[in-house]
Amino acid sequence: MAEKVTPRSKDYSQWYLDIVQHAGLAENSDVRGCMVIKPHGYAIWERMQRALDRLFKDTGHVNAYFPLFIPKSFLAKEEEMAEGFAKECAVVTHYRLKAEKGKGLIVDPEARLEEELVVRPTSETIIWNTYRNWIQSYRDLPLLINQWCNVVRWEMRTRLFLRTAEFLWQEGHTAHATQKEAEDEALMILMDCYRKFAEEWMAMPVLTGPKTEGQKFPGAVYTLCIEAMMQDKKALQAGTSHFLGQNFAKAFDVTFQDQEGKREHAWATSWGVSTRLVGGLIMTHSDDHGLVLPPRLAPIHVVIVPIFRKPEEKQATCAAAQQLADGLRGLPVDPWYGYEPIQVKIDDRDQHQPGFKFNEWELKGVPIRVELGPKDLEKNACVLARRDLPGKEAKLFGVPLAEAPAKIAVMLKEMQTALFDRARKFRDDNTHEIDSYDNFKKKIDEPGGFFLAHWDGTRETEDRVSAETKATIRCIPFNRAKEAGQCMVTGRPSAGRVVFAKAY
RNA sequence: CGGGGCGUAGCUCAGCUUGGCUAGAGCGCAUGGUUUGGGACCAUGAAGUCGCAGGUUCGAAUCCUGUCGCCCCGACCA
Structure with a gap:
């Protein structure tokens, strides 16, 4: 029998590539870092879209579309975001080519844009710039908008679905009158849309909770995430929901009059999941015979x-x-x-x-x-x-x-349940409490997995662990036990365990 | 961007060290026939600017330089 798929035990990366190729999901294009999503892969994404779109609509959101191009000055307005994304932006500098004898097409030097345009790596800036005109009164709020689109982040190293220069996603951008309402929204999206979708549709169990300060989205006050374990025991960030505070309202001067006639800055959230989920789906369920799809997402x-x-x-x-x-x-x-x-x-x-x-x-x-x-x-x-x-x-x-x-x-229903149960058992079996940093360093590569450890809450400690072991704090789980302890690295007091793992 | 590996038919690869005559194989594909309960077989056939650009040479897939792309490891990264 001619085996087409490299066994996972032999070479996990090659196995993943074999699945993507032989199941006809995607292939590398001639454009560096950009993939072609083939019909079977796109059909899976369409089914993901449909289920997610329904979840968003059922919770009061509507779809809209904002431009691909963002004036560079917009991106610059929110400082943290500018810094966070500067290194991976594609920039449009000209608006015309011209044919030149012997050289073919060249960029017309006469056609330089007055203001350079950035291909959106995410759309907070252009959207909040637009919201300024849409939001006048508390009666205009909340504004609950989602868009399905592509974004570009110029990545050094790409992997089909998991990290590509261009990818497809949805990004929700909401504006609220109060901090509480915005925080509730960010949490609701995480728990009632993303967690629900991951577990009930993808049959992929996820941890939920905030990211650490070091891992949060540039421009967010805090970031919530769903985090899954792949079959090689590495973590995959599968979706994020951000509470943005008033950062973007202030950067783009978005204010409204409240019931007393006072001017306030609006409160914001943003949240997204991408075609990366297709990669997560593959790495959660598939086996050495090929792709395994949960029935609810199978084309x-x-x-x-x-x-x-x-x-x-x-x-x-x-x-x-x-x-x-x-x-x-x-x-x-x-x-x-x-x-x-x-x-x-x-x-x-x-x-x-x-x-x-x-x-x-x-x-x-x-x-x-x-x-x-x-x-x-x-x-x-x-x-x-x-x-x-x-x-x-x-x-x-x-x-x-x-x-x-x-x-x-x-x-079909039994299979959906069986896949989820099996994936959850795998994750639980490979999640370990650990108290000694020496032990952690020994175990993080072999056997690997999620390690629940006490942490002193500082950036320095997180960075040190990351530098020494390549593992990061994936999430501070909502449902962690209330258990005070001592940081496994520094011995300083810790309020509870966080999840350390190597990640995609 | 650093280290390593690889670019030859749609796919996987041989040939390169030691330059040479018509560039090969398996799979896949096309046609015909026999087959058909876990990847059938026979016959015939189509298919390759040897990644690209220079250079050395009478002659380059093979040697040299450059370049592009892919894979792995690192750096980087929501």
């Missing part, structure tokens, strides 16, 4: 492989497959599947043998495979295989065709 839920050799067998099995597909599509539409009927594919290609098809659909991560051959038809039955339970042993034989649609619907 195809069920593939039916009719098995035949003679034309009359093809005719019979394909007809049965069609009938089964109709049965599945005819199930009551359940928002659980992503706001549309179950997606079914019949693979009736006759240039490939069934075994080939089984492997191919496993590589692509289709949650349920139905095998339907002459022997099954004799019994009016089919064979069901769940993607996360590989091997012949796990197949369900002799499932009556009449019962298959209902059975498959149940299996």
Whole structure:
């Protein structure tokens, strides 16, 4: 058997690249650092978008669109942000090319922009500059806006989905009349949208809590995050929600009159998740056979492989497959599947043998495979295989065709739960309390994982750990035990344990 | 940006050390036939500016210089 996927145990990075390539998710483009998202990868992102968009809408947000280009002076207005993003901005300096004999196209030196434009690395500045005109009164608040777009951050080192120079994301930007309302918003987005989406749709368990001062978003008062553990036990920041205080309102002079007629600066939040989630999805569930997709995000839920050799067998099995597909599509539409009927594919290609098809659909991560051959038809039955339970042993034989649609619907839900439970067990099994820094240094690489340790709360200590071990504080979990202790590095008092890990 | 590795057909790679005649293989692809319950087989065929640009040479995939890109490690990074 020609194995296409490098086993995780042999080379985790190569395994990841193999999955991305062989499942047809994305490839590197000829533009440095920029990827082409292929149809199967984009379909997953579309399903993520749809679920997230619904969560945002259900919590009162609306979509809008702001420009790709940001005047350099806007970016400069919020000092922390300017500093944070300066090193990774693409800049537009000219607005015209010209054809020159022998040289082809050259940048027209006559066409220099009066003010250079930055390709958005994030849109707080252009949006708050716009909000100045939109916000006059407390009656204009809250303003709850999201946008789906691309952003560019000129990264030194890129990895498909996980870190690319251009990526797709959503960024929410809200304005509020009070500090409390803005803080509630940042928390609500984190817990009711991001955590909920990660756990219930992606089946990816996440820790929730604030970042440390050193890890927060430039321009934020504080940053909340969802943080997940990948199968190599490294952490992935999967989403962030920022309380921005009045920093941007002040930088862009956004004020409103409150009920007493007083002028106040508006309070802000911003929050985002990106195509990085696709990388997280891969690294949470997939195995050495290929991609494993949680049913709620799978572009195809069920593939039916009719098995035949003679034309009359093809005719019979394909007809049965069609009938089964109709049965599945005819199930009551359940928002659980992503706001549309179950997606079914019949693979009736006759240039490939069934075994080939089984492997191919496993590589692509289709949650349920139905095998339907002459022997099954004799019994009016089919064979069901769940993607996360590989091997012949796990197949369900002799499932009556009449019962298959209902059975498959149940299996999809069971698989979703099983993936989440397995991922959570993996994370919990690889999360350790630790009190000795020497011990920590020994264990951070092998076995690795999340380490719950006391920390004195200082930037210096965090930087020292980072410099000495490459591990960072991923999050100060909301649900940590109330347990005073001593910093594992300095021995100074600590209010509770934080999560140290190596991260993507 | 520093260290290392690699760029030859869509993919994986051989050939390079020691320059030479028509640049190869496997997979994939096309056509025909036999097959078909876990990656079938036979036959025929299409497909490569040897990453790019210079240079050395009678002659460069092969040697030299430069350059671009990818991968790994570091630095950097929400």
